[in-house]
Each structure stands twice: as C-alpha cells, then as structure tokens.
Amino acid sequence: MADSANGPKPSSSVKLVLLGEAAVGKSSLVLRFVNNDFQENKEPTIGAAFLTQKCNLPTRTIKFEIWDTAGQERFASLAPMYYRNAQAALVVYDLTKPTSLVKAKHWVAELQRQASPGIVIALVGNKLDLTNDGSGSGGDAESAGGDDLGDARKVSTEEAKTYSEEEGLLFFETSAKTGFNVTEVFTAIANAIPETSLKSARGVAASHAAGRAEEQRVNLNGPRDPNAKEGCAC
C-alpha cells in the first residue's frame, strides 16, 4: 500500500453492504461488530443505516463503511444504491428459517449479476445461539444439526457451505447474541479484499476472492487465483 496515510499502517476504506431477509439479524451483527452490543427485540431498521468501524490487520487497517439495509420487501428496490461500488457484501440468513436462505441466494445472484465485479461476498447464517451448536465456544460449528431435540436449526451447515463453495463465497455461522464468529466474518472480509481494489476506492480489475471460510489463511499478497467467475472487469 503505497498511499498510506498518517498511521504507521496503511489504511483504506472498504464499502460493505448487508443484505438479507427481514429479521435475520443484519443490524444485530453490525451492532455487535461496531459496538460489541446486543439488543433483544430490536425494532426493524427503516431504510438503511450507515456505520463505520475499523478493522486492524497485521499489515494494514481497514475502515469499513457499512450500509446496513432494511430487509423488508418494499426496500428491495433501493438496494442497488447501497451495493453499487461496494467492495464487500454480507448476505445474511437465519439458521432457523429456511426461506431466509432462499432469499439470501437471490441476493447473491443479484450481487453477482449487478454489483461491482470484484465484490467479496460472505454468506452468514445467523442465530447460532438458537441451535445446539450455539454454545460451542471455539472453532467450527461443523456438526450438522437439524433434527436434534430442542434444536431450532432448520438449515444445515453442509447445505449452506456447499452452496458457498459453489458460488465462491466466504461462509460463516454466527451468533450476534453471543458474539460468536462475528468479528471473524469482518476480519475474513478485510483479508479477502484484494489490495488492488483498495487503492482506488472502486473494485477495478480486482479478481474475485474465493476464500473458503478459512478466514486467517487468506493470503493477502497479490490478487487471488482467477478461478472466480468475474475475474476481470473492463
């Protein structure tokens, strides 16, 4: 990063948008990430909220400019305004609600079709605290629940993970309530943003980051291998 500002580490802004069905926990994820806070029964977002938060990586600082959008259908037509020029997107679904994954897939498709070509997309299954893996403190929430007793999980980890791999998305299961995996999502995104797209605020000629949920292992150096669909924008 040649154009480093004042700090010891170079810093750059990343525009990130959150999309997903209503009431899956988009705002709660942001609130957890930005304020490390959680509110039960949070009222629905109206329109969109704009927040910023810094994310420190070993070699640089990423300043996220986050658009937290409202999930209700009537706001859908405004979404392009928020994901236009976005370098990253968090598409959120609710682990306890299968229809929310369907909606999430629609958003992914729309982003791949219409957003900046280099956009880094993370698929996030939220409300892990409602499932049996919810209390799991560290590592992966790998066990595919679904029919365990007292488990509200309705979307298996495999299903979403397979889909993410097919589409080249980052994939996480999180709990905004307990804070599990939340920072990891953002760190992984920060790592997955190609440096080239950081220089200009736009994602020009950035190759698609196809991180596979191994957040810390994403290599920062140079563009990612061009196995992604929209490798190059002209």
Added chain:
Amino acid sequence: MDMDTDTDSAPPTMQTPPPPPPLPPRPPRRSPSGGSLGLASPGDALGNLLQLQVAPATTAVSSIDISTLSFPDGSRGTFSRTASRTTTRAASATASGYATPTHDTLGALGPLSARVNLADGSDSMSLMSFAPTLRPPGDLASLVAGELNRKSPAWMLLRSQSATVQPFETSVERGPSTTSALAGFESEFDDIPDRSAVTADEDRLALWKAKLKHYMILSSAGKPIYSRHGDLGLVNSYMGIVQTIISFYEGAQNPLLGFTAGNARFVIATEGPLYLVAISRLGESDAQLRSQLDALYMQILSTLTLPTLQNIFVHRPSTDLRKPLEGTESLLSSLADSFTRGSPSALLGALECLRLRKSQRHSINNAFLKLRSDRLLYGLIVAGGKLVSVIRPRKHSLHPSDLQLIFNMLFASGGIKAGGGENWIPLCLPAFNNRGYLYMYVSFFGDESSPGSPGSARNKPAAPREAAEQPHPPSSPLSSDEGQAEQAEEDEIAIILISTDKESFFELKEMRDSVAHQLAKNGSLAIIKEAVRSGRPSVAAIAPGVQISHFLYKSRANVQFCMASLDQPAFGGGSGSIASSSSKMVARRRLMSLYHELHASMHAKHSHLKVLHCVGDAAASLAWITPVFEFYCVAGPNISRALVTQGANKIVQWARREEERLFIIGGGVF
C-alpha cells in the same frame, strides 16, 4: 357544576383588569324557580354567606361588567367581571380563596354536564340569573345544604386551606372507585401473551377485552391489517364483525361514522380501501378519535404513498397489506400508544419547541442556513422530542402532522435510535406530498465533544434524565419501560435533513458534520443540552403565586404549543410522590383526559366558546380560546374562578412575552 361562558365580545377594553373577583356559583340548569333570591334554609351563617355570594349574580349579567383583555395584535379575550360593589361583598368569601360552595356536588357532574349546559344555553349569560331560590329538588342542593350545615366549624377551617388542594388529590385518595374510567389503565400497554398451553384463549380474550383502547385497521375486503392489541388470530373474528357492520352501511350509501356500545365509543374512518376503527373507553370525542385514526392512516401513507396503496387494492382487492407494511407495526403502535397515553401534541395538533433565547435560536438557524447543502429540502434540529430549529425553502412549510410522524419514528419507536449510526430513510410526508418519497438523513448527536463521529452517538449511556429535569431530588428509581422511553426521548439531540434526491446521502452527511462542528464550536450544542436539561418550566417559575397546577398554551399562528412541567405529585411526578410508574401513567392520563374533555367542549360543533370554566370534584379547569391562542389549565378543585382566571392571565401574558423563546416563528428560510 360551575361553569360559565362568554360568547359575546364585550365592550370597553381594559389592558390589565384587576383580578376579577369570583363569580357566584351557577346553580344547575333547570333550577325550578326564576329570579328571586334566597336560600331554602339560610338560618346558619354559611347559608348567609352563600346568599351573599349568590346575590350578586344578577348584577353581573349586565354587560358593563364584562371586561375585555385585548392584545396588541387585536385579539381579545373576555372575562366577566363583577362590579366593585360585588367585590367587597364577596370579599369575605374570596379571602379564603373559596368562592364556589357548590363545587363539591355540582362538580361531580363533571364536564359532561358542562356540555349539556352549553347545548341548551343559547344565551348562556342568562344562566347566571338562575339563582337557587328554593332548595332545588333532587339531591344536588340538598347535598349542598346538608353538607354545609353539618360541617360548619370544622368545614370553615378546612375551607381556609382548601385552595391548596391539588387537582385529582381526592380521586387519588379515594382509589379506584372514582377513577373507574381509568381502571385497568396500568396494564393498558401490557402485551397479551401468545397462544400457549398456559394461557387459554378465553383468558387472552378477557385480557384483550379489558383494554380501554383499541385501534384496528382492515381492508374493505375484510382482511385484517393491524390491531394494537392481540395477535390477528385472536381478533380476526372481531375484525370480521366490524367489517360486516361497516359494509352494511356502505351498501346503504350511508357510511357509518361511529356508534356506542356500553361505555365504549366506536369511531370508524373509511380511507379509500381501508377501514380504520378506534374503540375507546377513555372518553375522547369523535373528532379527537378521528384525528387519531387520521394519524395512523398518514403513517400508512408515509410508508407506502397513496398511489402505491391504491394500486395494491385496485389490482387485488383481497391483498394482505401486512406484507407491504411489514416492519411498521411498531410505528403504528407507538403512535397509537402516544394517543392512549394522552399526547398534548396530538390533542392540539401542534408541536412543542425547545425554549431558547431568540439570539441563540438565531445563531443556530444561521449556522444551519449557512452550511446548507444545495440538495436540502428541509432541515431540522430536534432535542428531547422538541423542535430546536427548522430551515425550509420559502415556498414550503412543514405540516405538523408530518412532523408528528417523523418524531414518532425517531423518538417514540426505538428502531432508529437503537441501530445507531446515521440513517437514510425513504419516507413519504403525506401532508407535503402523498404521492412520492422524500429521503431523510437522521443522526443523533451524542456526548461527542468531537463532532464528526456520529457513530459514537449511541455509545453514550442513557443519562438519568429524571434527575436533571426535576428541581427536587429524583422521586423514585422506579420507572417503567414507558418512563425510560420518555427519558431516552428527552435527552437525544437529532439532526434531520430531508432531500428529494435519494443519492444525496453523503452530501447531507457532510452538511451534518459541518453543522455539528459549527454548533459545537459556537457553543450552541451546549446551550441546547442545557435547555433540554432544564426541562419545561413549572408554573411557579412562570408566575409565582399562581395556583394553577398545569397548563397547555397553543399558539395558533405558529401551530406550536408549550406546557408546564409535569413534575408534580398530582401528575405522578415530583419529589412528594412515591408514585410507581403505573400510577404515574394513570395520573398523566387523568390530566390528559381532562384536557381532552375541555378541548372537546371548546371545539364542539356550533359551540362558539371563548372561555369555559369547569369545576369538578377533582379539579377545576379553564379553557380560553382567542384567534391567537388556545389556553387550557387545571387547578385544584377549590380554587376560585377569580384565581384561576387571574393565573390564566399571568401565564398567557408570560407566554406572549416569551413568544419568541417558546416558539419558532417562521424558522430559517432560504
């Protein structure tokens, strides 16, 4: 019931009339006898006293005794004023501040009878000549006489103290029996539990029926859209009944506007494809309920716009509107609850402003104007739910009903505040233009000393607002959700920038940052915070010695109002009370119900009232309307009319003197 009305504008003008002495008691209408004076059993001293007071009544009928208070702008208010000779004679009675010996029993009739009186008293002045000559039939007068006889010595003593009785004190002491109208109000806002094994449907229905106020919205095809209480599964069948009743009348080309069942009043508003129904046992007038329904309808339009709403139903009349409105239930509910709780703003159709010095407001306006973005339509600064500054284009003004929606969205429902950050909200302001969206930038100022970090706004802990607003030590740590909401509402400063351009977020954000910077630099932010902290003034601070407990003053030209602090024991606040949050809520509602009754009487069709004085057993109240202002106040039940009017005069004079501090006059125009 003691009431009088001045319907004629009276002759000569007195700039500052001497405190009008009390007018004598008005006996109930249809007093059996005509003009002669004298009480049935005037044997005792009190009886004589009564007679003395009653006697001058006839003298006051002449118009010479009416004085007019006129104001520089030509408006005037009239007061009946008894001649000086009356004053001296009645002095003995007024000395104690007690001039309406019949208040106790007659007042029990409540303001309702005031309205009845008005209705048949075309020449209301003539009421004054109905002096009680014989003991009137029925229990009214006999109660008076009996009570006076019985209590002579002690009562005399008591009377000398009586003026200090606070409004509603008696009803508070007497408990639920007298407050039956508000019985159960404490649990009005409690949720009805979800269907479960534990709660049977009958129990849930009983809870639902116990609510004093309901709002329902349904489509003309009978599809439920919204109900304040109960999930739609529970109330679905009732909605069906409502729809059947309404459509029966629709079919007859004779739309149903309202009906009464038991003590519940049903008011129905038909707005295009929607039926809105308010069901109230809180005694509001039809007009008031209708305006509440109108506000709910505006909220729906604000979400959808009128063309969208119409299109939805043109194509499919059976559409379930809940989906398009998803996420706005809380806005509708917080609006509905503000009505149920009793909102002076909604009652008066006016807004409250933060009291600031003229020069301070001017400098805020100027900073705001100077940093204005080209794409700005309206700019607002709001602190604690009160307007601080407005800037607007010359040819547009902001309609109070639109602002009510914005305030509700920002302060009453937690959706925006809680999320933190800056918000970009598409909304329709129906009174401005119900056909399209505007885009609203909202950000809350935190305790940020460094402006430009709006993200930190919500980090600030909710400061204990109560302590700051009260001059006394805070009453009790108890506070309900509602109380907390109110607290939170009171210490937030928000900047609202509205544009017609949906792409202008960053431009407006830039404007916000520079405005915030400027306000912090020139000290305005601190001034605003201080003004919020000091809260509403108490009556004692406005007019020392005045025995009025609370007032509302609406400036009609500015469509704004101001009111006295509610931090008094009588209204559930203040240091003296160990009131729980629920009793606080009830006390607040009791006050607001009285204001609603006054307002309804003043605004009833065909009643061209200027002044209305009511005495009930719980409180005395006065309403006074001129072309310039509407004034409502409440005092203890034993306060003489003279003292009330005198107090009212002082407060009105204060409000007019402080007009440029209390109200935003015009705002910043570009």
